[in-house]
Amino acid sequence: MAIVIFSSELQKLTGEEQTRVDAEVFKDIVTEISNQYSALEHDELMEMAVAIDGEIIHTPFLEKVAATSEVHFLYRISGG
Amino acid sequence: MSEAQEFKYIGQRTIRPDGFDKVTGRAAYGADLTLPGMIWGKTLRSPHAHAKIISIDTSKAEAHPDVMSVATFEDFVTLQSESVAGTEGASGVLDVARNCLADDKVLYHGHAIAAIAARTERAAKDALDLIDVEYELLPSVMDVEDAMKEDSPVLHDDMFTAGYDEKPSKASNIATRVEMKMGDVDAGFAEADIIVEREFRTPTAHQGYIEPHACTVTYDENGQSMVWCCTQGHFDVRTLTAKVLGMELGKLKVIASEIGGGFGGKTVIYQEPVALVLSKKSGRPVKMVMDRDEVFIATGPTSAAKLKAKVGAKKDGTITAMQGWMAYEAGAFKGSPMVPGVMTMFTPYDCPNVLVEGFDVVVNKSKVAAYRAPGAPQAEYAAEMVVNELAEILGMDPIDLRLKNAAKEGTQTIYGPKLKRVGLVECLEAAKNSPHYQSAIPEGQGRGLASGFWFNIGGQSSVSINMNPDGTGTIVEGSPDIGGSRASMQMMAAEVLQIEPKNLKPIIADTENLPYSAGTGGSRTTFATGMAVIEASEKVVAQVKERAAAVWNVTAEQVEYADGVARNTAGEDSMTLAEVCKSAEKTGGQISGNANINARGAGPSFAVHLCDVAVDKETGKVDVTRYTAIQDAGKAIHPGYVEGQLQGGAVQGIGWALNEEYIYNSDGVMENPGFLDYRVPLASDLPMIETITVEVPNAFHPYGVRGVGETGIIPPLGAVGYAVGNAIDRKVEELPCSPPRVLALIQNG
Secondary structure (H helix, E strand, O other): OEEEOOOHHHHHHHOOOOEEEEEEEEEHHHHHHHHHHOOOOOHHHHHHHHEEEEEHHHHOOOOOOOOOHHHEEEEOOOOO | OOOOOOOOOOOOOOOOOHHHHHHHHOOOOOOOOOOOOOEEEEEEEEOOEEEEEEEEEEEEHHOOOOEEEEHHHHOOOOOOOOEEOOOOOOEEEHHHHHHHOOOOEEOOOOEEEEEEEEOOOOHHHHHHHEEEEEEEEOOOOOOOHOOOOOOOOOOOOOOOOOOOOOOOOOOOOOEEEEEEEEEEOHHHHHOEEEEEEEEEOOOOOOOOOOOEEEEEEEEOOOOOOOEEOOOOOOOHHHHHHHHHOOOOOOHHHEEOOOOOOOOOOOOOOOOHHHHHHHHHHOOOOOEOOOOHHHHHHOOOOOOOEEEEEEEEOOOOOOOEEEEEEEEEEEEEOOOOOOOHHHHHOOOEEEEOOEEEEEEEOOOOOOOOOOOOOOOOHHHHHHHHHHHHHHHHHHOHHHHHHHHEEEEEOOEEEOOOOOOOOOOOOHHHHHHOHHHHHHHOOOOOEEEEEEEEEEOOOOOEEEEEEEEOOOOOEEEEEOOOOOOOOOHHHHHHHHHHHHHOOOOHHEOOOOOOOOOOOOOOOOOOOOHHHHHHHHHHHHHHHHHEEEEEEEEHHOOOOEEEEEOOOOOOEEOOEEEEEEHHHHHHHHHHOOEEEEEEEOOOOOOOEEEEEEEEEEEEEOOOOEEEEEEEEEEOOOOOHHHHHHHHHHHHHHHHHHHHHOOOOOOOOOOOEEEEOOOOOOOOOHHHHHOOOEEEEEOOOOOOOOOOOOOOOOOOHHHHHHHHHHHHHHHOOOOOOOOOOOHHHHHHHHHOO
8 A cells, every 4th residue: 555644734634644545546545535534625635746756746646656655745846 | 767878969069049040139029029000008007015096097098099998907807716727836816817907906016007008109108197096005014024913014804824723813914834844853953062043034036037028919809819928938828818818718829939038037927918908998919018117116026035044963063953934025915935945945954853934925015926946045045054154163164064964865855755866965076076165265255155956847848849851850849948948859859869950940839839838947848848859759750660661561660760760670771760751741641749748757956056255345345256056957958058057047146145135115115126226247247157067867857857947046145145254254144245234244243
């Protein structure tokens, strides 16, 4: 199962540092954890970027997640 | 990617394909399009920093014989507080519209209130005086600390601070609070033998692009409206303008002109929807060009900030804890780059205990816009200053202290993932071995150094490569070329196609000719659009193999392609790319490849800068006497343009550190809206910026590219600030180090 590690900001909503999720695609992770933690808003999570195994992805909707993957939600970064 | 890659064209210093047009004056910029029947638009701007608009009477202006249309906020569609995604993150459409033309309040000196289109530019300007605006003046708040006070005048009655567990009961100028942490900072500081803690301030600073914002538009009720403008992202201009005006995307074409600098400042809209309203009401094409003072007072500079930085370390230099606090001015509407400031502040350091708190605060200044590595220079300035001071107290070489604590592969970041392979250690070692660092500090001068980190980004890019029957081709891309990216695209396509770069012509398509492409910003273009170019080129090569295979009655797998020649591995046949393209008519039609991607895997870039300064102790004037910029590019596609980016970032950062700042009077009116009084560094002010390009490849890019446009502006604030302090034996806590401020430091201690 993929491990989802919550930022200090998200930990305020989950009360936990991390969880394990059985999902193969990013969108299913979001569904799973927003069901698991009622304070997490599904749509807001979908608007965040993500790092899957260190690779930062801005719109990860259909990104594949391996059973050994480490997933972090991030603020979307822009630039100048 | 393999580090052992050998390249035929990548890494050369080719002539930029747009260079001839630019140096001969043929290139068409934002103000260069003139259409039949075109009239001129001009904007009435607020003389006040904060006021209610009681009424706007445009009747006298409308009666003027040369005036053909007038626009106010009422001409925009009724908008909701909707967020629209773009290259620069999400934009609140209502705020964007209210920034283009004020609704019921003016929120800063220069805020647009109404616009007039007239037969001539002069007539439009003169007719602005015929618009009567009745104001009710409100107290203004010009400083982030004042804005955060409980009793501060509030800009937006409906803004409640986000980021607290409980929604506040009272409206506030603080839009958002963010806190990121890892480890236990209290324990980390308890473990420290030495703690350094200081407060810092950075000024409002503008990108200082040479070309003012300009557009020419035509509105067509039935068909195709058009915007020609200088922008970093014409697809985003289309999205936002269409939203503000309630138009379908398919009925608005946006063409990106050549662009005379942007640096993040041309990622938003100001005049475009206003000009379309004026065009719609007059039935004429409308041109709007900002004057220089309008650029300063009404477009987005970067945030002024107040910051606190604290670092704790053991006597051997091991950093045990880092803590930061920052409040960034957003200008009149929320949305400062505070969050990336929080994320980047201490990222160059591998420290287990970190806590950073940030605030996004509105004030009565123009809404900030992105500026190279938005948010990072301010935050990392504070961090680098305390790290330099720590080295001084420890008696350690500042590079050795950084090497001991440097972020590297596996370092946990405060924003989430562990770093993949990065090049900070390599940059520090290059700095240490550089001729500059090896040289003695000249008598009476000061030396400073600082490191910098920026994420870099990917995002959506669309590319089409169309081959001609003679084997030449066109690279059609959607990313405006600000810093020489046409040349990079040409070289990457040439590398795949194995033909001379000059045989491929890169062009920037308008919004009708390609699918969406995110804007040029965030150091994304050579990385992301480059990936699309590589993919499209590979599709061309695949077709070339198929066509040759069909001619030779073999399979495509039996065809090799190298040096621009397809070879039959099952026989002796060969065809050049030009020959395959020439025969394409007979083998299935012309050859092209396209790629519409959403690039991921952007590689962070680290930099280290060295700076020597001489300070005139009688006047406080600072002269940079030597400067070296070292940065990890991943892979320098065109080394010359990478060096140019490093030098450009350094010069802009030096200007920010030394002289650039918005100066307001007690009424909140900007007093220096021009290049005579807003002092950017000139070529004659600076020595040649020495550069060292480090290449630690980004594993997620086929050629290892990281992107280089952003990071270079981060270290100068700390490097210059520390050098000045070193030269005058004072601690520099406030930028810029302008002569009056430096003189006061010398005299007052």
